Amino acid sequence: MAILKAEVPDSAVVHLIKALRNYWFLIIPAALLLRFLYYKYSSPLRKYPGPFLASGSRAWKVWSTYNGHTETDHILLHELHGPIVRIAPNELSLSSPHAAREVLAAGKGFHKTAFYGVFPPPENPDIFTETREAVHAVKKRYASNPYSMATMHQMASYIEDTERMLADKFDVMCESRDGYCNLGNYLHYYAFDVLGEIAFSRKFGFLEAGYDLEKAIKTIDDMQWYDGIIGQIPEWDFAFRRNPLWKYVPALSTSNFLITRMAVEEMEKRKKVGRKELERKDLLSELFAAHEKAPEQFREGDVFAVAHGAIFAGSDSTASTMQSFCWSVLRDQAIYTKLKQEIDEASASGKLSEYPQWSEVQALPYFQACLKEAMRLRPAVGLNITRLVPAEGTEIDGVRFPGGTVLALNGWVLHRDTSIFGNDPKVYRPERWFEGDAKNMERFMFQFGGGSHLCIGKNLALLEMNKTLPLLFRDYEFELLRPEEDLKYHSTFFVVQEGLEVRISKRSKSG
Numbered sequence: 416m417a418i419l420k421a422e423v424p425d426s427a428v429v430h431l432i433k434a435l436r437n438y439w440f441l442i443i444p445a446a447l448l449l450r451f452l453y454y455k456y457s458s459p460l461r462k463y464p465g466p467f468l469a470s471g472s473r474a475w476k477v478w479s480t481y482n483g484h485t486e487t488d489h490i491l492l493h494e495l496h497g498p499i500v501r502i503a504p505n506e507l508s509l510s511s512p513h514a515a516r517e518v519l520a521a522g523k524g525f526h527k528t529a530f531y532g533v534f535p536p537p538e539n540p541d542i543f544t545e546t547r548e549a550v551h552a553v554k555k556r557y558a559s560n561p562y563s564m565a566t567m568h569q570m571a572s573y574i575e576d577t578e579r580m581l582a583d584k585f586d587v588m589c590e591s592r593d594g595y596c597n598l599g600n601y602l603h604y605y606a607f608d609v610l611g612e613i614a615f616s617r618k619f620g621f622l623e624a625g626y627d628l629e630k631a632i633k634t635i636d637d638m639q640w641y642d643g644i645i646g647q648i649p650e651w652d653f654a655f656r657r658n659p660l661w662k663y664v665p666a667l668s669t670s671n672f673l674i675t676r677m678a679v680e681e682m683e684k685r686k687k688v689g690r691k692e693l694e695r696k697d698l699l700s701e702l703f704a705a706h707e708k709a710p711e712q713f714r715e716g717d718v719f720a721v722a723h724g725a726i727f728a729g730s731d732s733t734a735s736t737m738q739s740f741c742w743s744v745l746r747d748q749a750i751y752t753k754l755k756q757e758i759d760e761a762s763a764s765g766k767l768s769e770y771p772q773w774s775e776v777q778a779l780p781y782f783q784a785c786l787k788e789a790m791r792l793r794p795a796v797g798l799n800i801t802r803l804v805p806a807e808g809t810e811i812d813g814v815r816f817p818g819g820t821v822l823a824l825n826g827w828v829l830h831r832d833t834s835i836f837g838n839d840p841k842v843y844r845p846e847r848w849f850e851g852d853a854k855n856m857e858r859f860m861f862q863f864g865g866g867s868h869l870c871i872g873k874n875l876a877l878l879e880m881n882k883t884l885p886l887l888f889r890d891y892e893f894e895l896l897r898p899e900e901d902l903k904y905h906s907t908f909f910v911v912q913e914g915l916e917v918r919i920s921k922r923s924k925s926g
């Protein structure tokens with residue numbers, strides 16, 4: 416006897432699964448298109464111009480960061496679309512320096528975005544990566560004394576010790592047949608070794624080796640590149656670096672990374688011998704002192720995170736600024752000659768010590784103008800710094816922005832504003848600092864950020880550059896090997912530059 420099977424109709428869920436299986440190639444693009452259109456048109460930001468791709472997805476900014484030229488992309492965007500450009504469904508880039516001051520001003524409620532949370536270490540954020548404003552304020556308060564100019568001046572001799580080593584290296588190159596010097600690389604090694612001395616009382620050894628030891632600098636650049644890209648889509652970090660499986664891929668493990676290894680060794684040493692037994696002060700010992708004063712508010716983990724983070728935040732940035740300075744000055748003979756003249760005159764009249772001192776260099780107006788102009792035209796941070804509009808929304812320059820909107824600021828864009836910096840903002844011209852309203856221009860310089868997130872390493876970076884650059888230009892003659900070529904660079908978070916190669920020779924003491 417035949418068994419009759421009752422026909423049970425498929426449920427709606429089964430229908431859906433079958434449809435997905437059979438028509439996924441149509442359904443997925445259609446869903447993505449709908450999502451794109453929803454983001455494009457449902458947002459109150461739909462009235463702002465910008466790249467088409469950016470209006471409905473974050474793909475445009477991921478692509479721009481991946482390509483390594485966020486800064487030039489944004490300059491072009493603003494030239495094309497004006498002062499407010501939509502660069503993602505919920506994100507606007509602003510080109511007005513006045514607006515930037517408002518956004519960065521302390522106490523206005525614009526918090527850092529999730530972009531920063533991607534930068535390591537997630538388990539114990541440092542001052543740069545901490546996005547909880549209240550927690551950030553506490554950490555910064557305890558770390559500010561170790562970074563103060565007074566503390567930095569006490570450590571100036573370690574900078575001089577590293578200067579001596581750099582000069583020894585350059586002296587050898589001057590004696591070589593072709594006088595070849597990769598000035599860009601050596602400034603990079605120098606900036607790292609200075610930070611090693613300042614943070615841990617030890618050079619990392621880049622200068623001595625004369626190459627990128629254990630590819631540590633390259634690794635940092637690659638890591639920052641990852642942070643920059645994934646920072647645009649922060650939730651994706653959970654699929655990659657925050658994925659628990661990540662640590663089982665040996666090639667991706669950073670625990671044996673040169674900089675981290677040294678930081679851990681120094682940390683252990685200090686814990687064993689105690690801070691008071693140490694022969695000299697450094698950033699780590701000063702941060703330990705802050706921890707001892709307030710062990711609950713500034714924990715041991717914070718000491719490590721802040722000292723370790725300093726290397727990441729402070730080396731590429733300072734190196735990049737010194738490279739921009741050298742390249743900009745050396746490619747213009749008139750500027751180069753004028754700068755040497757000022758330095759030589761100060762030297763001849765005994766106003767510049769063997770290792771130039773901060774106060775002496777403040778009295779070199781042309782040098783100061785050259786440095787400011789380098790930081791204006793090629794600020795070391797190439798990606799946008801981003802802030803969230805407070806929940807209640809805000810009004811800036813007469814424009815209302817809804818709460819939760821991400822506002823993006825890029826130093827390369829802001830520093831090309833003609834109303835502040837004059838009609839030729841794309842030209843490297845130190846003279847502008849004597850012609851225009853220099854005080855006003857300074858108010859609108861963002862190379863160190865601003866407000867409550869102003870760069871904590873600004874004093875160290877300025878001290879280092881003010882001591883080192885005049886020394887180099889006093890004692891050595893540099894000739895660019897390819898003066899007609901632009902310096903190659905790409906932005907990870909910082910602007911990583913390549914190709915600053917020169918012929919070097921020793922200058923006579925009389926100039």
Ligand code: HEM
Binds near residue numbers: 726729732876
């Ligand atoms: C010429 C060199 C430098 C430049 C151009 C520079 C630039 C900047 C900028 C633009 C910011 C703000 C980022 C933002 O708001 O998103 C920043 C923050 C920071 N920088 Fe620097 N920096 C330099 C050197 C240093 C050094 C030497 C250190 C440490 C030794 C350092 C440590 C930091 C830290 C910890 C922050 C986070 C501050 C906060 O959020 O409160 N930087 N820097």
